[in-house]
Amino acid sequence: MRRATMTLVTAALLLTGLVLTSPVAALDVGQKAPDFTLAAPGGKQVKLSDLTAKGPVVIFTFIQAFTGT
Amino acid sequence: MSADHVATLEAWTKQNPIHYTILSDFRRSMLPAYDALVTDDKSPIYRYAKRAYFIIDKTGTVRWTKVEANPLDLLDPAEVLKALKESGV
Numbered sequence: 001m002r003r004a005t006m007t008l009v010t011a012a013l014l015l016t017g018l019v020l021t022s023p024v025a026a027l028d029v030g031q032k033a034p035d036f037t038l039a040a041p042g043g044k045q046v047k048l049s050d051l052t053a054k055g056p057v058v059i060f061t062f063i064q065a066f067t068g069t
Numbered sequence: 070m071s072a073d074h075v076a077t078l079e080a081w082t083k084q085n086p087i088h089y090t091i092l093s094d095f096r097r098s099m100l101p102a103y104d105a106l107v108t109d110d111k112s113p114i115y116r117y118a119k120r121a122y123f124i125i126d127k128t129g130t131v132r133w134t135k136v137e138a139n140p141l142d143l144l145d146p147a148e149v150l151k152a153l154k155e156s157g158v
Contacts (some may be wrong), residue, residue, distance in 0.1 A: 031131050038070070040091060
């Protein structure tokens, strides 16, 4: 029983290590864009799929507000 | 879109009126999925958005991407508009 538990714990740690060390895959053209829901000023929640339902979307990510970036 | 808190973006848009949707990914839920999160091994709190551009068509498919390695590299908006036209969305 103890051996089985140790084996399970070891397997879980190995899997965790694999997940944590895997590089993040870049998003490729032709791939489905991962859907998301994010907060907007004014207490609104905005969902990507609601935006794309109305038409194409251009997403621009920037580093920080109140800076030159 | 940035990793700023929504209250920060709210204050910022009051000072700089912006006529398009601005979103906060404060919990860093969207940015990693888009490979648009930059981190620093030396600082666990350094988790900011990269400067990146994505064109998504109405079916939710990625049609064009540009993720800048250097955050100081800023695309000419004309280049994004050209990509938008050429993507045929």
